[in-house]
Amino acid sequence: MRRLAVNRLGDALAQSGTTYASDDDPQLVREALPFALKLIESLLEQSPRHRGLLLAAAGGFTQYAHAFVQQDADEAEDRDLRTAAALRARALRLYLRARDYGLHGLDAAHEGLARGLRADRIAALEAASKEDVPLLYWTAAAWGAAIAAKKDDPDLLADLPIVEGLIRRALELQPDFDHGALHELLIAYEGSRSEAMGGSIERARRHFEEAVRLSGGQRVQPYLTLAETVSVRRQDRKEFESLLKRALEIDPDARPEWRLANLVGQRRARWLLARADLLFAD
Template identity: 55%
Template sequence: MATNAVANAIANGPDVYSTDDDPELVRDAVPFGLKTMESLLEVVPRHRGLLLAACRGYTQYAYAFVQLDADLLGPEDYDRAVAMRGRAERLYLRARDFGLRALEIDYRGIGQELRLAPERAAARVRAKDVPLLYWTAAAWGSAISLGKDQPALVADLGAVMALVRRALELDESFDGGSLHEAMIVLEALPPAMGGSAARAREHYRRAVELSRGGKAGPYVTLAQSVSVMTQDRAEFRRLLHKALEVDPDRDPRQRLATIVLQRWARSLLAREDELFLEPDTLENGSEP
């Protein structure tokens, strides 16, 4: 009973990390919290709230403090960056597994079914589990993005798409447009894999609308995916400057994410010439 009470408190308590304005403090504090969750899950392995918290926590930590750190390294640190991306991939897969374990509680066999018949499997999930759909897909998709040389992992892309599309059907406004932000990434895939830059921009516009322009994520996501893919340097620059204009204090729940993403936006602007083959010759790019 005491373990369940602690698990409930961790799973349902206030998120003191996302509202913090000190990424380095959070970087040092999060691992202890994550391992505490894992220890509790050894005792209460079917605690849905704790499984969701672990899935979300490992995904956020892997992105903000491992993958982005690797991406910020210069070419002289190539070997270190490769090792860090490998670590990020492993953390994403751990997060995915927590999410699938949580889904298995109410939807037995869904983990295997997602690989065999993803649309049918995702259709089983009800609206109360939209957060699980999102975070499981975010973890799984992020692992795939880092493991493109692993055919077995890339083959799971259909499952990720099915999870995000089902969540959109159930609640497109979840977390201020985060599902549409995820679709920007999925639609930035090559046309041969079902992607569409036009649809990505539609999801971008809806994400901005749902967040009321208060999240840096949609701007950064479209810039680093579609703008780079289409080689629209002016659009890239404009989007990243929009991300830098977001006030981290406008929505305290997004404060840490905004600070981290703005750090990444500055890095992308500094590396602009590495991402585009031709110099910018236009004053304005296409309006996203």
């Protein structure tokens, strides 16, 4: 009876993400999310294989770390290196926690899949189905963010092919997932690596175009990601500023389900524009 009650509560919590996503007050969400995430974790102690809760934990910890902790770290970089380093370390821990919840979620449906990723990722991911795409996405997003947060960690860097495998498999199963979210990940994946490391500015631009098409140009993230990766790498300040200004022109209320993400992204866009002199040599 207790497990049934926990599972029912877990089902309700797992479906509550839109309440946060449509909020117009990022600070309120920032203060509320830790309690919600710890509640999810307490329920997972009672029902550790509840896929809805595992997905909510993977997505929730990733978004909290990215939107708030990572942004705080980036903003602290110019004034207090010690504080910035501590915040980055915290963001890394949260990303890894999110990744592990995602892997547990995949394992809950496909026993041994997480372990198989290190042995033969292609074979392991063959077991995944369209139903697994949200978990594939959030596991990849969290894992990729962890790698980006600590680029000097060889063990994490060695996991990059696994992250790519998760994204590619999800793309095979549902290329239009969440209005281009997978393409948003691939803008960063392709655009942040040099050609020698297997990256491609051309592929990054194609994923940008697809992400914009699938979202109707109403999501900030594609513009933000292309500006931070490709424009900065190419030292193209004109493109950088154009992309960020386009992101700031998006009306957060046009698509309520993306309101919070767009508001958070626009805050970062304004911060990046203010730092342009530091990012570009000319």
